[in-house]
Amino acid sequence: MGRYVIKRLLMMIPVLICVSFVVYFLMDLAPGDIIASMAPPDATPEQIELMREELGMNGTVFHRYFRYLKGLLRLDLGQSLSQKRPVADIFFERLPRTMELAFGSIFVALLIAIPLGIAAATHHRTWLDGVSMTTSMIGVSMPNFWFGLLLIIAFSLHHKWFPSYGADLGLKSLVLPAITLGTEQAGTLTRITRSSMLEVIRQDYLRTARAKGVSEKMVIRKHALKNALIPILTVLGSTLGNAFGGAVTTEAIFAWPGVGRLTVMAVNSRDPNLACGCIIMFSLLLNVTLLVVDIAYAYVDPRIKAHYAK
Amino acid sequence: MDKDLILDLKNLVVRFETEDGIVHAVNGIDLEIERGHAIGLVGETGAGKTTTALSLLRLVPKPPGVVECSKMELDGKDVLNMSVRELEQTRGKDISMIFQDPMTALNPVFSVGEQIAEAILLHENVSKAESMKRAIGMLELVGIPAERAYDFPHEFSGGMKQRVVIAIALACHPQLLIADEPTTALDVTIQAQVLDLMRRLREQYKTSLIMITHDLGIVAEICDEVAVMYAGKIIERGTLQDVFNRTKHPYTEGLFNSIPNINDRKAMLTPIKGMMPDPTNLPEGCAFEPRCPYAGEDCKRPQAKRDISETHSVLCCAYDRPGFHIDRKERS
DSSP: OHHHHHHHHHHHHHHHHHHHHHHHHHHHHSSOOHHHHHSOTTOOHHHHHHHHHHHTOOSOHHHHHHHHHHHHHTTOOOBOTTTOSBHHHHHHHHHHHHHHHHHHHHHHHHHHHHHHHHHHHHTTTSHHHHHHHHHHHHHHHSOHHHHHHHHHIIIIIISOOSOSSOSTTTHHHHHHHHHHHHHHHHHHHHHHHHHHHHHHHTOHHHHHHHHHTOOHHHIIIIIIHHHHHHHHHHHHHHHHHHHHTOOHHHHHHTTOOSHHHHHHHHHHTTOHHHHHHHHHHHHHHHHHHHHHHHHHHHHHOHHHHHHHHO | OOOOEEEEEEEEEEEEEETTEEEEEEEEEEEEEETTOEEEEEOOTTSSHHHHHHHHTTOSOTTTEEEEOSEEEETTEESTTOOHHHHHHHBTTTEEEEOSOHHHHSOTTSOHHHHHHHHHHHHSOOOHHHHHHHHHHHHHHTTOOGGGGGSOGGGSOHHHHHHHHHHHHHTTOOSEEEEESTTTTSOHHHHHHHHHHHHHHHHHHTOEEEEEESOHHHHHHHOSEEEEEETTEEEEEEEHHHHHHSOOSHHHHHHHHTSOOTTOTTSOOOOOOSOOOOTTSOOSSOTTGGGOTTOOGGGGSOOOOEESSSSOEEOOGGGGSTTOOOSSOOOO
């Protein structure tokens, strides 16, 4: 198991280098030049060139990239040109907010998806199944920004229960963004819970459990759910990983100071170091999440554990 | 003469109402089992043996299954009208079942010890540690070393899994044990071990047994009585001697004729011709009539049970014809 984890961690290094390469070159291809826009309007070309050298942005894109990569290999994400601060500082300042939103939304999603998915599976082809499938369909297809605005109108404007923007009021600020994002995630999770449970519900070992005298409630919650958990975990992992990258629209509606909006801002201001830094950190977080999910498999299913041990 | 009945089943009917029509799986079965007796439920695939067993535990999936009967008493308790709570207390404690396919009958994500302990924990007032200790005891009883209690089903062979399934079924010493083809998934040496084990356990705990099988050899080995099923009906019922040596029903005769004979290898096997009738469309008369070598016009009418002796009964109207007998010789 330990060797497996180390192997997976080492495999992330080439992945992250590839990501940095692609993002850096894409940023270079984008029209607009941050140095030119930072220089005073009356600056001569010589002055601009001097500024480039000072900020380490001189030379061809290859030169710049390798300079950036050298820093990266020393775990240095460089300086943000637009904010004139280390990228790492800016990123980690905002990361806790993103984490809050990610875990908050997953919590909401699980709260909706697991009971709904189980109910749909145990009441397969009844009205309950239809209702839950329709609900999850609505959850998936309803535009995030629209649903978020509805929530703001209802619970910030009319009832004034929750703030409509920012993250200053702690848990209270988190409620609306988490519900907005969580509802969207719940749609997919409900569907996967349902189909995974439907698969398990037909298995012979549930009949064995019933024949032992296990109550129907426990047959579903203990015997069936643990077997249905693998596909649910897979979807959960990628959903959570994506949420770490920032839910840009949700963050925008609620003016949530997370990394999603930071990344968009960095790209818009053509700040290559900040944009690259954000995206590299995002892919690192995503990879770690997926690894954690893979490890979690082993605790859910002993057959996978045996497989890792080899 | 009041017999001490562990199971008293009258006129059991089970049908599955599917989109493609109604499947008549069990069509009016009476089954009485005396305490401590072992009865073999014999018949080919699709005869309704497993469905009969499942309805005794009320485990027939509903929908599409519909179970009806005029009486279903287990040790004097009415199973059919039990509350869910009572039913859960009965399952695994008074009646339990060994399932056919050991490869799929165990939950892959719990250790075998846990799965046995769960039954004990549910029915007996013991601590978790105590239930695990007893589960390990059950494992040793079925010949699995104690240290394997914490292993998972995928780490066991088919024969060992079957023993675990048996250990689960016997964990709370049920009064009635249903064994649904407990040896079909096993190779012959393991088969013998499992049968031997079941016989010993039965002696130890005085359990009554319903042995579902299509292997007449196993019936001869283990059972006191035999009930032969065909198309959802018991067509012949009697003691081992009655059915094996004084066979009455043409279908039972056909079953015996399809067993290979080592002493006469030149003799052709005589399989029963044709197929079991479509359970969605059963004939009004004898279901075996289309395949029966003795069939006559009278077989197309509904059949009535006929008692041959106090222990032996048959569902065949051919015995109304004067001097009728099947070809198979009576033996003593």
